[in-house]
Amino acid sequence: MLLIASCVFYMFFIPSYILILIFTIIIDYFAGLWIEKAENKNRKLFLILSIAANIGVLSVFKYYNFFAGNIEGIASLLGMKVNIPMLNMILPIGLSFHTFQAMSYTIEVYRRNQKAERNFLLYALYVMFYPQLVAGPIERPQNLLHQFREEHPFDYDRVVSGLKLMLWGLFKKVVIADRLGAFVSNIFDYPQQHTGEALTYWMAIFFFAWQLYCDFSGYSDIAIGAARVMGIKLMTNFQRPYLSKSIGEIWQRWHISLTSWFMDYVFRPLGGYRLGRNRGAINLMFVYFLSGLWHGAAWTFMLCFVLFGFQLVFRLYFKKQINFLYGIFETKKKNSRWNTIFQTAVSFILICIPFTFFRAHSFSDALFMLKSLFVFSSLKISIGATDTFIYSLIGIFILYAVEIYQEYYSHSNDLPEPKVKWQKFLFFACIIIYILLTGVFDSSQFIYFQF
Amino acid sequence: MKFIKNIFLLFVLVVALDQLSGIVLHYLYFNLKSGAEFETTYAFTKTDADIIVTGSSKARRNYNTPLISDSLGMTCYNAGHDGQSVLFSYAMTKMILAHHTPKMIVVEIFPEEMYYTDLHYDRLNILLPYYSDYPEIREVCDWRGARKEDSTSIEKRLFAFNTEKIKLLSQCYRYNSMWLDIATGYLKKEKIKSGYLPLTDTITEAEKNNYISEFENRVSREKDRHIDPNKIKSLLGIIELCKKKNVIVVVSMSPVLKRYNDDPVYKSIIDITAQNNVPFLDFTGDERFNHLEYFADNHLNKSGSSFYSQVLADSLKKIISSSIRN
Structure with a gap:
């Protein structure tokens, strides 16, 4: 069947x-x-x-x-x-x-x-x-x-948790990702229109990183949720990567099924880190090159992933110095909040830069955008349609609120929800209404379907 | 059993909340006194001007309607809407002619808007609040869902049926992406004047070159670029409706940064207007406007739109007097 x-x-x-x-x-x-x-x-x-x-x-x-x-x-x-x-x-x-x-x-x-x-x-x-x-x-x-x-007899809790995961995936896709997509397209499709507005370009690369994450992890949530409803347990594909405190951690939490595939079938058989740091670096670069090739038949994808590889190799060689820099924000209390925020923000910014190649239409567009990140002729941010921008910010706020709750409070992948039954019903009904009111139900498709 | 009961309860709650929110939003939407939504409702249901300009942002920014009004001694309203196309102009014409018979409708066409793009269909969502009360626009709304049939994208193949009708069962969906605008509409105080909204910037040579090169790059990326049959149908529909109501219809193309002479849109528009005996005013290659100081981007700025509107008014005057003679 x-x-x-x-x-x-x-x-x-x-x-x-x-x-x-x-x-x-x-x-x-x-x-x-x-x-x-x-x-x-x-x-x-x-x-x-x-x-x-x-x-x-x-x-x-x-x-x-x-x-x-x-x-x-x-x-x-x-x-x-x-x-x-x-x-x-x-x-x-x-x-x-x-x-x-x-x-x-x-x-x-x-x-x-x-x-x-x-x-x-x-x-x-x-x-x-x-x-x-x-x-x-x-x-x-x-x-x-x-x-x-195996037989999969009906299990109320399992089915409900699958449906909730699907709803959250849909929310991430239509309320956050596709909304961000409108702003992102405006900048990436016409990169030279905002020359001198560095903040606009920074905003565009941040928004694209969130768009890509919500788009892809949204699909994964829907897939995993749908399978769970049928009694099939699929592996976790995203584990809140943007709350990672290092680039390396991001890749342990991003597209886990592909990253672990390359680790299991390419990186480790090549020797991994076992044959020394230099060989490990070469293996890493090779894996990220293949990962870029997997993503798409275009040099922009390959360059994007080669840059990720470079970041990891850099970290491999300069781990001590990086930790020293992070130590500036270290307070007496280990894992202080400011230190966590600083490391999370730096890792996020570092991941956003190579993603420019992922989204740009051409190599030259990506280079232009990266150069433009540092050309501050004005402090203007072209936000496009104000409502789209505000809906986007609300979406990002909700995303972080949910993920911070999951990461630091519930230590699980469950959505925060009220305990009382009728409040729970109201809560999920309101999410559905919010999706109907704010979701983007147009021609946009899942980014990763193209691969 | 517990599952079915709870799913049913959730469904009932969602339907109830949806209906309730729909009623509240309907009230708030149709009682706005300013803002973009109010202007759309005003243009659709209340405008009684002698001359109405329809179209995209090109219409809204390039047609100085107070100046046209003064030149012709007739009232003139600019019903152009940012981000829209001739699909919207068709819906607009249908709505206006249902309650009012103007003397003339000027349809602004930007050559680029005649090509198929999902964006123009996506943006027709602004028609959805009128879907149940105004049957005139349903044909265009239905195209919004039906366009997916001839698309090549993966999801559209997976869901190659008209989902729009299903979505429209929701009352909330009709106000999708509008609640913020509705809320801010109550904070705005400006009243409707003429619909004309000029731009004030002036483009530089470098910006012009960037604009042109990015446009050309985008066109080269669009492999399946084709003139949208629904847009041709819309233009023909506007002409037919106006003729039925004895309204003079003029198709006009305002100045652009660069004219592409080999663009097949020109031939299509020339053929349609000639076959239907409709005046076609093409200013896209007019040397009088070939000056940077007239442009804000690919739109005219205030001084450019005033100059253009003066030139246009002279042409419209001739069209009106020749139509009176006939």
Whole structure:
């Protein structure tokens, strides 16, 4: 039933694209069985075949035009004329997500952490489970596959908590992210219109960071909540990253399913930090380069993630000096409030800067914006429509209020809510009304659907 | 059982709160005495001017209606609305002609607005408060939901049905993103004058070049750029409605920073106006306005709009007298 629902969901997009998915599912299903049965070298061979098939599909649909364009560009720089035909097709929805999920299956079977799945339909459901099919979380077979076999009797608390998580995800998406998007688009689409207004550019990069977070974590919450309603527990994908006190911590809390994927399947197999600091730095840079490539077939994405990599490498080499700087705000009381605020703010600002490349339409636009952050010809902030700006600020305030409550008071992911039953009803009804009154119900889509 | 009972209770509470908030917001919205919402209601339901200018911010900023009024000896109201397009002008024309027959309607068209963009449909949300009381605008409101059918974006393919009608079951949704404006509308004191809202800045050469290069970059990024059939339908609809009511209709394009002669919009507008025998006043390439001091951005500033309105008034005078002769 779930598999049929997943197929129907996927086919709402471009029906024929389900054939691509079926193709990789068949390959990975048999690869899993063969890897389990085979001995020594053959195991590796089947794993390579499976990974090559997945990467092959990804390369054709996602990266072909990018590489072709770059080859043409390089050739023209060398004075040669190369004309490579381009593919004119829409990227299959969630391709990078389900490809990575499929690869984690064969890798885990290869590592003998997971038994090969005999039931083809169950394996197909593992790849296609519709709440996380288009934008993750990228699951691991050990966590997900066995859950499809188990009975999930109706559990009131579980269903209600899933619905609450979906509501909060919807709130983050339509009330905060899409509202911020209006302001962000105004600046990023026309970067040169605000020359000299450094504060406008700072505001734009901050707003984009919040927009991206609310957009993506909003989707993750909806996916995790929907799965929870059905009795399936998906992994946490975001753990309040903007309350982190360091860049490193942010990446432990941001898009956890992808970060941990790269850590488990690329960083650690390459040696991680075990082979010394220099090798660790190289491994880190490689992982962040791949992460950029995963995000999109554009140099702006790659540069964005390479910059994140540089930040982490810098931290690796200058941890003592950074801690000394943070110590300025240290008071007698360890983990004082001011120190926490300072570290959180610095980490947030540091993460915002590379995100400029993520959002900018081109390399030159991003560079222009980054330069403009320090050109204070006037102290003007172009806020665009005042109401949009105020709705955005209210949204950010609510986001921080909820997350600070979760992080420092409840130490859980539950929403703050009244204890008395009728107040609880009123509270959730008011959230729904606020979404109807202030949410943006227009043409905007989830940013991460494009990957 | 407990779950069904609680979900039902929550549903009832949401519906009750939605209806209650809808009634309160309806009252507050339609009793505003100033602000953008009040001006929209005024233009839709109360304006009795002889000449009405409709369109986007181009209309609102570029048409000095008091000056046009003085030049022609007729009352003139500027019903232009920031961020809107000819879709809105069509709804506006329908609403105005339902309660009043002006002598002339001037439809300002900015070439760029004729292209398909989701934004113009998104911004039609300002029509939603009128949805139940004014059936005239429902056709345009329905386009807001229906446009998703021919879109290429992923969500629109996933939800390729008209969700607007479902959303409109909510009373609150009709006032979506408006509560702050409604609240501040009660704090504003300015009264309706002419609808004209001039800009005061003057563009520099560098700003002009930036504007043009960013515009050209954006156009080059839009691969599926095409003239929106609904906008053509809207323009034809305005012409047809005006003809039925014997109202002179003039299509006008005010000056722009740069004219793109190969833009197919010009040919479309020329064809439509010629076929329907409607005067088309194109000032986009008029050398008289090719001076930076007339522009605030891609809109005219106060001095530019005054000069333009004077030139326009002379043309309108000729159109009125020729129509009287006929």
